[in-house]
Amino acid sequence: MKNIIIKLFVGLSVVLCISSCEKPEYNTGIEGTVMYGEGDCMPIVDPDNFVLEKFNGTLYFIVKTELDSLENGDFQELLDNSFNVEITNGKLDDEVPSGTYTLTTGENYPGIFQGTNHIEIEILLDDVVRQDFDFRKCITF
Numbered sequence: 001m002k003n004i005i006i007k008l009f010v011g012l013s014v015v016l017c018i019s020s021c022e023k024p025e026y027n028t029g030i031e032g033t034v035m036y037g038e039g040d041c042m043p044i045v046d047p048d049n050f051v052l053e054k055f056n057g058t059l060y061f062i063v064k065t066e067l068d069s070l071e072n073g074d075f076q077e078l079l080d081n082s083f084n085v086e087i088t089n090g091k092l093d094d095e096v097p098s099g100t101y102t103l104t105t106g107e108n109y110p111g112i113f114q115g116t117n118h119i120e121i122e123i124l125l126d127d128v129v130r131q132d133f134d135f136r137k138c139i140t141f
Contacts, residue, residue, distance in 0.1 A: 026095035028125055032132045033090045034059060036105060041138035050136045054090025061085075061101040064120060079106060092133070098125040105135050 036057075039050035061083040070078055083101075085094045103119045123129055 026128070028098050028123060028127060029093075029095040030121075030123060030129045030131070031093040032130060034087050034092050034105075035090060035132070035134045036137070037134075038137045038139050040140050042140050045136065045138065047136070052134055052136075055087050055105065055135065056089065057087060058084050058106060059087050059092065060104050060106055061096060061099075062104065064100040064102050067102050079104075096123050098123050098127075103133065105137075 034055040035052040036055040037050035037052040040046075041049070060079055062078060063082070066078060083096065085092065085096075100120065100122045103121060119133055119135075121129060121131070
């Protein structure tokens, strides 16, 4: 009888550990892998010209409406005031407030305005977005 209780306890502990490891500790956020690469953009942006590696650095979540209304404002100030997360070895797994964002690594700022090096994403309340992201920085234009 004692062995059965021990086996049940161990089994229940394993199941609880596995189930708690699979769920994030937040209800609204994002998870995925962030890849980054630099390459030649001449004469066009060809994804095969980039070697992507797992990103290490800061990922910025710029509120899309604030970026859209920036016009000739201070982009660096907007970036500095944006929600951001530190990414290590490409792993993105964080709580993020709901909203529509332009994601950027902060590299190649003009790229946001030229339609490259950014990704738009909507994070809904009580939803965890599961998506991988690739950022490419043009080193030649």
